[in-house]
Amino acid sequence: MNVNDTNNQRMLPVLPLRGLTAFPDMLIHFDVGRAMSIKALEAAMKDGQWIFLTAQKDLKTDRPTADDLYEVGTICIIKQILRLPGDNIRVLVEGKDRARALHYQKSEDGGECLKAQVEVLYDILPLGGERREQALVRTVQNRFEEYAALAPRLSSDVALTVAAGGNAGYLADYIAQNIPIDFSVKQEVLEELNVNRRLTFLIRLLTEETEILRIEGDIQEQIKAAIDKNQKDYYLREQIKVIQSELGEQDVSAEAEEYREKIEKLSLPEESASKLRKETERLAKMSGSSAEAGVIRTYLDTVLELPWKTSTRPRHDLERAQKILDRDHYGLEKVKERILEFMAVKTLAPDLKGQVLCLVGPPGVGKTSIARSIAEAMNRKYTRMSLGGVRDEADIRGHRKTYIGAMPGRIIAALRQAGSRNPLILLDEIDKMGNDFRGDPASAMLEVLDTEQNNAFRDHYIEIPFDLSDVLFVTTANDLSTVPRPLLDRMEVIELSSYTAEEKLHIAHDHLLPKQIKKHGLKGTQLIVPEETLSAVISGYTREAGVRRLEQVIAKLCRKAAKKIADGSAKRVTIHPADLEAYLGAPKFKEDNVSKEDEVGIVNGLAWTSVGGEMLQVEVAAVPGTGKIEITGNLGKVMEESAKAAVTFVRSRAEMLRIDPNFYKNTDIHIHFPEAAIPKDGPSAGITMATAIISALTGAPVRHEVAMTGEVTLRGRVMPIGGLREKTMAAYRAGIRTIIIPKDNQVDLEEVEQVVKDHVQFVIAAHMDTVMETAIDFSRRPAVTTRRDETTQETQMPLSAPGSTRTTLRQ
Incomplete structure (x- = not known):
């Protein structure tokens, strides 16, 4: 050991401490990992195991210099070095003397080790201060006793050592070494050489620490008192959790x-x-x-789970919407135009409410599929809700949740299914709703479809308001006559009429046939169905307004072809019109029952059905009798009354028509509608029956290429009817060349298909005189023999009755 005994100075390696302070006469152990610290240990082991320990001012400094170290430290002797896994070393040292670093310098070999010229420092004992020193020692012991009573995790050996007393300077260093205070405070104790001031500093320090510990204890007591009940509840809940877990119940x-x-x-x-x-x-x-x-x-x-905040961003791209509608549907131009108008309005006024569309038309014309196309075009979620057969109001509004098995109504269920607050909800078959003792679901729909009220729709189950104003409701119906008027007023009606034969051909060729070929696993080259075959299928095997039955027949052809290809009997199947009977059997529908020549008492009428228009012939026979009127053909009450009105009109014109004024007494009139298995009703066959009666009584034939529709009054006025578009389509299919319609229906000609207008002549009739002049060929009336002054005269009915008018409209 290089010791200069004269000056109490020596040159020692320096080991900087981070967060630690070494005191004289104390054992301390710590881990060493820095290179400069390891070098210092190595230098110390080569020079008598003496080393100078001093704390660095900033713990973050990794390579401290002389300015980063405290001047006062402790000269220690290394007792033990233990190498740990990795590069760390655990060192045990014993402090010997306080010392001050006079100056620092690098090691002689130029390594990272610091060395310092240190000077030993001795405790200063005031002269004549023995009593004060004793008083200070006792005070320190008392303060430490109070501190130890409050300090957690303080070793009992430390308390015994302090209680035993001893050298005042050592006692002060021992207390400072063993209490958890900041290393900078410990450094102050280390640097204080005056023993009395060191004790006084510790008394003040212990007093402050004791007060802090007391305050902490009070806070802990308050916190404990505050959370005691919560701890109890928590403990009980934890017990419940364990019990529930054992029973398999949920927390x-x-x-x-x-x-x-x-x-x-x-x-x-x-x-x-x-x-x-x-x-x-x-x-x-x-x-x-x-x-x-x-x-x-x-x-x-x-x-x-309801979409309270979830919605899709609507799109109002008219060009894209047009492409989607044209892709999915052929024809229906007016319907597509109305939908695009609706989307255009939403583009200009996106916040506009109050749009509820009602698609009305016969089955199979594409009402449901066009609603799906609207949803795709507008980027809205689509969900369908069938109302057919719904008789319970709770199906719409839901049940109270107090009932067993309660559930929300169909509106809320549809929103939940869609996962969006602004979907398109299709209310299918709204005209099929009924009512009974459980309530009227149609009345419950009033709030749903009323945009002034549905922003706070309350389902009986969820019991809180839900905003339906962003939902686009689209309804479908076959017949609006069964829809309550208040409900109908809330909807904007868009009519989808029946398809023409040409439209059906396009739909079958471009849509249905490719769809069914793909659905049945065939390729386009394996099944060939020419257009003439499709035309034969449409005319002979389907009779409908839409194309649903047509698709079923095409599917049957695909199945037949698939069987042939699967069993290897053919690689390609081509179906010609002559092959249809082999695939589908005999044609189920013949041409409409229309006379091929002019006949007496037989008139072509027009009827409307839920699947489109049909030809409806009327036959009248006048035979001698007692004036009875027979009406047959499964007719309804309205139709029977219309027949009686027609007979009364003919009686009022008996003299003008030159028929027996007493025919109602001596002639039996039998009015018959063929196909008696089919129920028939309505007033639109009035002029048809009147024409047939006049023809039967006068013997003048009715022109077979003429068809008619209209209600007749007792005075012969022709009243308007409905379903003109479907009726005229049926007449066109049957080859009719002239159609008589009421004058009040002239405005409805705009709805008639252009192909019908191109091939059919329309006669606008305001009175039966026009009907008779157009339909009955009085020039071929048999001669009538009357006796006047015993003179025989042959007279004929003029072509036009007095006061009659004829208006012909050629489209």
Whole structure:
């Protein structure tokens, strides 16, 4: 050891300490990992194991210099070095003397080790201060005793050592070494050489620490008192959890907390959120296995799964919408135009409410599929809700959740299924709703479809308002006569009429046939169906307004072809019109029953059915009798009354028509409508029956290429009818060349298909005189023999009755 005994100075390696302070006469152990510290240890082991330990001012400094170290440290001797896994070394040293570094310098070999010229420092004992020193020692012991009573994790050996007393300077260093205070405070104790001031500093330090510990204790007591009940509740809940876990039950409190988080995330209006919070609190207080808890759990799941904030961004690209509509549907030009107008309005006024569309038309014309196309064009979620046969109001509004098995109504269920608050909901078959003792569902639909009210629609099950104003409702119906008037007023009606034969051919060739070929696993080259074959299928095997039955027949052809290809009997199947009987059997429909020549008492009428228009012949026979009127053909009451009105009109014109004024007494009139198995009703056959009666009584034939429709009054006025488009389509299919329609229906000619206008002549009739002049060929009336003054005269009915008018409209 290089020791300069004269000056109490020596040159020692320096080991900087981070967060530690070494005191004389104390054992201290620490880990060493820095290179400069390891070098210092190596230098010390080569020079008598003496080393100078001093603390560095900043713990973050990794390579401290002389300016980063305190001047006062401790000269220590290394007792033990233990190498740990890795590069760390654990060192045990014993402090010997306080010392001050006079100056620092690098090691002689140029390494990272620091060396310092240190000077030993000695304690200063004031002269004549023995009594004061004793008083200070006792005070330190008392303060430490108070401190030890409050300090956690303080070793009992430390308390015994302090209580034993001893050298005052050592006692002060020992206390500073063993209490958890900041290393900078310990450094102050180390640097204080005056023993009395060192003790005084410790007394003040222990007093402050004791007060802090006392305050901490008070705070802990207050916290303990405050949370004591919560701890008890928590303990009991934990016990309940364990019990529920053993019983296989769910933790209700944790589940209720999940529901609370979901409710807060939705940011619902306060009324709705408050209702849901109350239900959550009820659930938290119940047993998880109770029936009521299951009801509340189902209710909360249902409500929270509704799309309160989820929506899609609507698109109003008219060009894209046009392409989608043309892709999915052939024809229906006016319907497509109306839908594009609707989308154009939404483009200019996106916040506009109050749009409820009603698609009306016969079955199979594409009402449901066009609603799906609208949803795709507008980028809205699509969901369908069938109303056919719905008789319970609760199906629309839901049941109260207090009932066993309660569930929300179909509107809320559709929104839940769509997953969006602005979907397109198709209300299919709205005209098929009924009512009974359980309520009127049509009345419940009034609020749903009323845009002035549905922004706060309340389902009986969820019991909180839901905004339906962003939902686009599209309804479908076959017959509006069964839809209540208040409900109909809330909808904008768009009529989809029946398809013409040409349209059916295009639809079958471009859409149905490729679809069914793909559906049945065939390739386009394996099954060939020419257009003439499709035309034969349309005319002979289907008789409908739409194309649903046509698709079924095409599917049957695909199945027949698939069987042939699968069993290897053919690689390619071509179906010609002559082959249809082999595939489909004999044609089920013949041409419409239309006379091929002019006949007496037979008139072509026109009828409307739910599947389109049809020809309806009327036959009248006048035979001698007692004036009875027979009406047959499965007719309804309205039709029977219309027949009586026609007979009365003919009686009023008997003299002008030159028929026996007493025919109603001596002639039996039998009015018959063929196909008696089919029920028939309505007033639109009035002029048809009147024409047939006049023809039968006068013997003048009726022109076979003429068809008619219209209601007749007792005075012969022709009243308007409905379904003109479908009726004229049926006449066109049957080869009729002239159609008589009421004058009041002239404006409806705009709805008639252009192909019908191109091939059919329309006669506008305001009175029966025009009907008779157009339909009856009085020039071929048999001669009538009357006796006047015993003179025989042959007279004929003029071509035009007095006062009659004829208006011909050629389209």
